[in-house]
Amino acid sequence: xxxxxxxxxxxxxxxxxxxxxxxxxxxxxxxxxxxxxxxxxxxxxxxxxxxxxxxxxxxxxxxxxxxxxxxxxxxxxxxxxxxxxxxxxxxxxxxxxxxxxxxxxxxxxxxxxxxxxxxxxxxxxxxxxxxxxxxxxxxxxxxxxxxxx
Numbered sequence: 167x168x169x170x171x172x173x174x175x176x177x178x179x180x181x182x183x184x185x186x187x188x189x190x191x192x193x194x195x196x197x198x199x200x201x202x203x204x205x206x207x208x209x210x211x212x213x214x215x216x217x218x219x220x221x222x223x224x225x226x227x228x229x230x231x232x233x234x235x236x237x238x239x240x241x242x243x244x245x246x247x248x249x250x251x252x253x254x255x256x257x258x259x260x261x262x263x264x265x266x267x268x269x270x271x272x273x274x275x276x277x278x279x280x281x282x283x284x285x286x287x288x289x290x291x292x293x294x295x296x297x298x299x300x301x302x303x304x305x306x307x308x309x310x311x312x313x314x315x
Contacts, residue, residue, distance in 0.1 A: 171226040171260075171287055172236050172253040173300070175280045176245040183219055197244045198268045201235070205265035210235045213261055213308055214268040217276045221245055224304060226259050251300075252284035260289065260301055263312050271307060279303050 177183070181193045198214060205211065208231030215222045225235055240248065271279075282300035290299055293306035 168229070169226055169256050169259055170229050170232050170254065171224065171256045172232065172250065173222065173224045173284055174239070174248050174250045175220060175222045175276075176248040178216070178219055178221060179244045179246060182216075182244060193244070194268060197242070198266050201238070202264070202266040204238065205231075205235055208232070208235050210266075211259060211262050211264060212266055213264065213304075214266065215271045215276055215279070215307065216268055217271050217273040219273070220276055222271075222276050222279055224261065226256060226261065251280065252287065254287065256287045260287070260305060261308060267311070269308065269311055275307060279307070 182197075194216065201214075205225075205227070208227060210225055210227035210231045212223060212225035212227075223239065225232060225239075227235070279300060282298070282303050284300040287301055288299045289301040289305070290297070291302065292298060293302040295302075
């Protein structure tokens, strides 16, 4: 079965916004823990990047599991103003590490990633070059957390 992916940006809900490190309340951890439990059973993996005000989430997995997981995302009250950046097939999983994990990022990093080229979920393998793809940039942001795990 082919692997599919979806990536979107959204605004943090009132109970989460303004808490970049997720330390002042446990709402973000609860949302992510719930998603991880569901995604594990659905075969979905991904990451949720958070800058204190906005999210960028990348999800990947089998079409049926991803479809249900994304439907849950669309119905969640923890965020608003969802803008889908790309959806489609990927050759292989880019982030097979976690059923779901959230990571803090700087606003400039999230903005750069949201504006990058997600077309075809292409990956060149070098986030430092001028024509780095969105997947290159995503991997470069996530990689330090994978190595540390």
